[in-house]
Amino acid sequence: MSLDIQRTDGFAPVDPKSFKQDKVELSLTNMTSRLEVSRREISANKKKEGKGKFESSGQILEIEGDALNLEVPANFCAIGHHIFLKIDLTYHSQRVSFTSTARVLNYKQTASSRAEITVSLLQFDRTTWNILLQILGKRQTEVSEFLAFAKGHC
Amino acid sequence: MDIKLDEQEKKYFLGKRILVVDPNTSSRAGVAKIFGKLGVKATMMTLVKTLDEARNSIKTLFPDFVVIDYSLPDGCGIELLESLRQEHQDADKIVFIVLTNNSSVAAVAHAAEEDTDAFIIKPYTVQSFKKSLLEAVKNKLNPSEYLKIIREGKDHLEQQNVSKAITLFEQALKYSERPSLAYYWRGHSHQVSQTLDKAAKSYEKGLQYNKIHFRCLKGLYEAFSEQKNHREAYLALKRLSHYFPANGERLNSVIRLAIQTRNFEDIELYYKNFLEVDGKNEKLVDYVCAALIVTGKYYFRNELADRGLKCFQKAAISCGGNPRYLQEMIIFLAEMGMDPEARKLMERYPAHFSGTNSFRALKYYVQCKTLSLGKQIEEGRRLLAEGVEEPLLYKALIRASREAGHVDTAEDLEIKAKKRFSSQKNRIPEQDQKPI
Numbered sequence: 168m169s170l171d172i173q174r175t176d177g178f179a180p181v182d183p184k185s186f187k188q189d190k191v192e193l194s195l196t197n198m199t200s201r202l203e204v205s206r207r208e209i210s211a212n213k214k215k216e217g218k219g220k221f222e223s224s225g226q227i228l229e230i231e232g233d234a235l236n237l238e239v240p241a242n243f244c245a246i247g248h249h250i251f252l253k254i255d256l257t258y259h260s261q262r263v264s265f266t267s268t269a270r271v272l273n274y275k276q277t278a279s280s281r282a283e284i285t286v287s288l289l290q291f292d293r294t295t296w297n298i299l300l301q302i303l304g305k306r307q308t309e310v311s312e313f314l315a316f317a318k319g320h321c
Numbered sequence: 322m323d324i325k326l327d328e329q330e331k332k333y334f335l336g337k338r339i340l341v342v343d344p345n346t347s348s349r350a351g352v353a354k355i356f357g358k359l360g361v362k363a364t365m366m367t368l369v370k371t372l373d374e375a376r377n378s379i380k381t382l383f384p385d386f387v388v389i390d391y392s393l394p395d396g397c398g399i400e401l402l403e404s405l406r407q408e409h410q411d412a413d414k415i416v417f418i419v420l421t422n423n424s425s426v427a428a429v430a431h432a433a434e435e436d437t438d439a440f441i442i443k444p445y446t447v448q449s450f451k452k453s454l455l456e457a458v459k460n461k462l463n464p465s466e467y468l469k470i471i472r473e474g475k476d477h478l479e480q481q482n483v484s485k486a487i488t489l490f491e492q493a494l495k496y497s498e499r500p501s502l503a504y505y506w507r508g509h510s511h512q513v514s515q516t517l518d519k520a521a522k523s524y525e526k527g528l529q530y531n532k533i534h535f536r537c538l539k540g541l542y543e544a545f546s547e548q549k550n551h552r553e554a555y556l557a558l559k560r561l562s563h564y565f566p567a568n569g570e571r572l573n574s575v576i577r578l579a580i581q582t583r584n585f586e587d588i589e590l591y592y593k594n595f596l597e598v599d600g601k602n603e604k605l606v607d608y609v610c611a612a613l614i615v616t617g618k619y620y621f622r623n624e625l626a627d628r629g630l631k632c633f634q635k636a637a638i639s640c641g642g643n644p645r646y647l648q649e650m651i652i653f654l655a656e657m658g659m660d661p662e663a664r665k666l667m668e669r670y671p672a673h674f675s676g677t678n679s680f681r682a683l684k685y686y687v688q689c690k691t692l693s694l695g696k697q698i699e700e701g702r703r704l705l706a707e708g709v710e711e712p713l714l715y716k717a718l719i720r721a722s723r724e725a726g727h728v729d730t731a732e733d734l735e736i737k738a739k740k741r742f743s744s745q746k747n748r749i750p751e752q753d754q755k756p757i
Contacts, residue, residue: 319502
């Protein structure tokens with residue numbers, strides 16, 4: 168069926184210039200062993216960190232409900248350990264700092280120095296968590312909309 | 322969390338082949354896990370780390386899905402699209418998904434330009450991944466009536482049946498709120514028929530509906546370029562570069578056209594784009610340096626010395642100590658009477674150049690302005706005696722000799738220089754020569 172209404176307003180859902188390289192920073196502390204993984208501290212000055220700090224960072228791979236799959240240095244933790252995690256997300260002018268305790272549900276070594284873990288969030292602020300998820304969703308929607316418009320498949 | 326699929330979706334994913342390309346083991350495993358939950362068997366998934374491995378895989382494998390990281394150790398993941406098109410006639414049927422940590426404007430625009438089906442930003446939620454995936458599948462498998470008619474028109478266009486193609490594209494116009502794609506294909510058909518005015522008008526019409534439509538923007542630039550309408554071509558390319566920046570080849574073109582159409586003030590804007598380009602090639606660096614120098618000269622000549630100097634400084638940094646560019650700027654500054662700035666630029670010469678004849682001649686040329694005529698001649702002769710036989714040295718020495726009233730000496734030097742450099746055309750730079 169053809170359309171009666173057409174929009175000649177030269178609209179674009181988002182100006183790609185507004186895309187910013189967003190930052191997702193993850194800091195982890197193994198509450199059982201006191202080992203730490205922190206991207207920020209590592210880039211600042213490795214030598215000052217002393218013992219108990221990993222040289223490579225951790226990263227979030229995916230989020231499923233209240234569980235996260237993370238990549239961490241090998242031997243950072245084991246199944247059943249409790250960890251403290253901090254996620255700092257900056258997107259456009261929004262900045263969210265989320266903290267939580269979490270339990271390690273799965274541990275799988277993926278390379279000689281890296282491991283993938285699944286953690287389940289335990290004590291955290293649900294509102295902040297939802298805001299974080301909303302921001303992640305929003306940036307994906309913006310990118311997908313831009314892609315659809317740029318291709319003209321809309 | 323389980324992914325719930327309807328029956329049609331479950332059926333669709335059965336037996337599909339997946340190629341996952343990601344340097345990160347855990348990321349590959351994560352994507353494989355999602356496809357596993359969608360019903361794809363592990364044996365149907367190929368997981369590789371690099372672009373090279375992916376290119377090898379597609380020689381024997383026709384994947385239904387490619388999920389590839391944007392930044393691979395040996396290149397950009399989007400490059401695989403080109404390889405797929407070369408290897409497989411039906412490459413358009415492959416759902417091509419780019420997965421990335423890089424949500425920069427350059428990366429997103431690049432994905433849009435290359436017709437990727439989805440661009441998923443890490444970290445992602447499993448739900449958002451599934452949503453993007455299913456949308457991409459839906460668009461591929463169940464295109465709207467609008468896209469179906471366009472596809473039919475494209476088939477006619479491929480068979481050189483241009484008038485039938487145009488009829489179909491015009492028919493498609495009625496099926497979308499924003500029929501930019503139909504206008505693009507109508508314009509493209511006109512372009513194929515060399516009715517370039519009609520082509521440009523069609524692209525413009527498409528942009529009235531959607532100002533960021535990549536193909537209409539690109540088509541408009543190409544139509545004006547074919548018409549040799551450089552001014553309009555530049556304006557179209559400037560619009561395109563605003564929304565889709567930092568493409569190496571296109572940056573060359575927009576810089577060249579900006580200079581050609583004397584839009585010098587835009588060069589600094591493109592310099593910002595240039596800074597964001599990954600893997601800058603020699604040609605692009607050449608274009609940018611030359612454009613900055615030309616723009617700098619333009620500012621100097623228009624009494625905007627501060628801006629001119631800034632352009633020169635940017636060129637000096639970008640050229641990485643290339644004597645060709647440094648010499649051009651140093652000579653210009655010296656001739657503008659900006660000796661301290663010229664000397665400062667000389668410090669950017671790589672250390673191993675400092676003993677070369679060309680460097681010594683340049684140094685002498687810059688120093689001349691601060692020396693008495695007698696000293697200039699004395700120093701010039703000393704350098705000549707030491708074998709510094711450079712055109713620039715002759716130029717300064719001839720000038721000093723003339724100014725000092727030593728006409729015979731100046732003429733002797735001119736004859737000597739012409740004889741010495743006769744085989745090297747333009748080796749003696751004239752006062753107003755603009756090699757760049």
